[in-house]
Amino acid sequence: MSSEVATPELEMESKSDSSTVVYDHEPFETFKARVLELCQTVLIPANGKVSIERMHGGGFNRIIGVSVTSNEHSAVSQYILRVPRFEAAQLGCDLAPLQLLRQQTKIQIPDVVAFDTTRRNVLESPYMIQTRIPGSSLFPAYPDMPHEMRCAIAKELGKVYSELHSIRSVTAGRLTLSPSQGSLMIQPFDNTGTDAIVPYENGPAAKTTFNMLHAILDHKKELAVAEGPNQSFRVSFFDHFIATASEMSTLGVLDENYYCLCHLDLEPRNILVRAPSPTQPQTITGILDWDSALFAPPLMSCSPPMWLWAWNDEDEEDERLAGNTPSTPELRELKQLFEHAAGPTYRRFAYGAQYRLARKLIRFAIDGLQSNEDLMSAELLLSEWTEVQQSLKLAKGAIAGPQVDPSVTN
Template identity: 75%
Template sequence: MHGGGFNRIVGIFVTSSESPTASQYVLRVPRFDASRLDRDLAPLQLLRRRSKIKVPEVTAFDTTSHNVLESPYMIQTRIPGSPLFPAYPDLPYELKYDIAYELGRVFSELNSIRSVVAGRLTLSPSQGPLRIQPFNNMDPDATVLYENGPPAQKPSDMLLALLEYKKELVVAEGPKQSFRVSFFDSFIVVASEMSARGLFDDNYYCLCHPDLEPRNILVSPPSPTQPQAITGILDWDSALFAPPFMSCPPPMWLWAWNDEGEEDERLPNMTPPTPDLRELKQLFEYVAGATYLRFAYGPQYRLARKLMRFAIDGLQSNEDLKSAELFLANNYRTPLLDSSVADELDAQKDAKPF
């Protein structure tokens, strides 16, 4: 089967004389030694335990290379349905309506799954209770037991500590990285000013799927045996616990499909041009709920999502550096917020999206 950037994917059909129908599975084998199968497994375990979101069921796995494949692996039951990409624009409207409704429920559910600590879900070495690897400490011994509750550290403090941590890592690489250090100095100033304006006051962390795109959503026309249109959501490898604005990027493809490339998050709240598209957008927003509406469209939270991604992922490539330059040049007077943007943030901090 077509694999992803980090996993080889193999379809498996198991036949038996006792059953005329073959059982179907998917084998996932990491492409790189640095891949973390424990982080792939942990979100699936949590979601099957705490939500109604349809995700693959893991039937077998090995996080070591001490097996016949000489590699870590995971075997999942194969979910019926087809990816929404590239089929979505040609689907019948009735199916799009069901998809919009069900995706809204997914957004709402993700926001309800909380954590005391921000970071990535992982498994303990003994595959015992779920744990969290904090963003600002990658030492395996630094993981903490997953717990649902209020945060141990305010999101504003977490973000600033994470940026300082990433800056220290770059400083340790030597003077040739001074240009990267200057980026993090600017990010820290931006984060401080945004925090002072109350943009990180929401005191919780929720589960986020950073790649909730059509290619990772499987659908099938509803039937008596399969009443839901969305049959499964894939690729939870990058799932994380983060402030709620991170779980609310608008799924613009629902009402503004773009065949030409990535969607521009500056345009998501434009009114769709047709009654059907307007209905899809309104339905999704209604089901996704008030939290989504608060964090999805405001420019302040669009910028906060970008800043949080820089804090989590760092500046690892030339593309990251170009993106950081655009972020600062287009939105701020480096290293301080441009006054016009600062005024807009103040004016829209508590505004509703429409």
């Protein structure tokens, strides 16, 4: 068994700004020796060799590419090593969605070939090794692709949305793995204690959407109260959120009482594609970064992927404009192809202002108020809801028609 390290430019640079400076991690030049030792243990066949390359990581994981060559057959297998950046990272939350998706869907995802949720290994860190999916990232190439390829992407991505809507859970929360048995579990949103984790179960919701949301907001409010008087502004926001959730429920915004799997970051950077061929007809070769996946009301899985038909290089897409008709026949075709493939659940919840605001409210319930930007966004949500609520009430009254007192006669 032998090993080698590829990409000579890595030898010239001992520090990675992202890993060493920003995250205070061990420099790649020394870390790569331990990566090689790990790979020699869990990946390399007899008389094989391994090469590694530093890759651009994300905010939560250090990413390293691994290539394994068999001397006997000259075959090359490629993998991705993911190492969590933070002590609090839970590898089970990365592994569990992949396990569930492999069991219940045909969505293209990486295979997990090795992992360790402990620090008892040569890396002294939890890690996961996945197969490396062929293809290239949609970002920033998508707007320059041929129209036929973009149409294929729109249809295939729509099918991903439809499949996610079909995967249900009795409990809303984050998927994770049982530390002892590796079975699928759910960490409820309204209780982060380890004793609150329940086995994953596919079925009708145990709580209505409103009751679930109310419980989360109450929990977040209690946490803010416990922090003392200096958090009174957060307490006030959660009081307003609770009132808004009640108003949304009264107007039927939260009526769909089931929980489906939601990938909250289905952006071009997390989608891999390649030109289709007779043997590989699919254009989308992989969907990445399932660590954000959770079980939530279906409206959470219906945020419009505006980049498909309204790519914007300058700014983030404005979801308030998602329902607008695209300006050209080609862009209209992309939108229509996606909507048809995504199905009726998407079409119901994607474009209404009430559902857009409900998505924001549920995100605040799950993630809390973490920054000044969150506070400004929360104020905007409450202000917008006042207007939308009035419009819904007027529409509801118009549908109901004038009420006639039956005691009044001509």
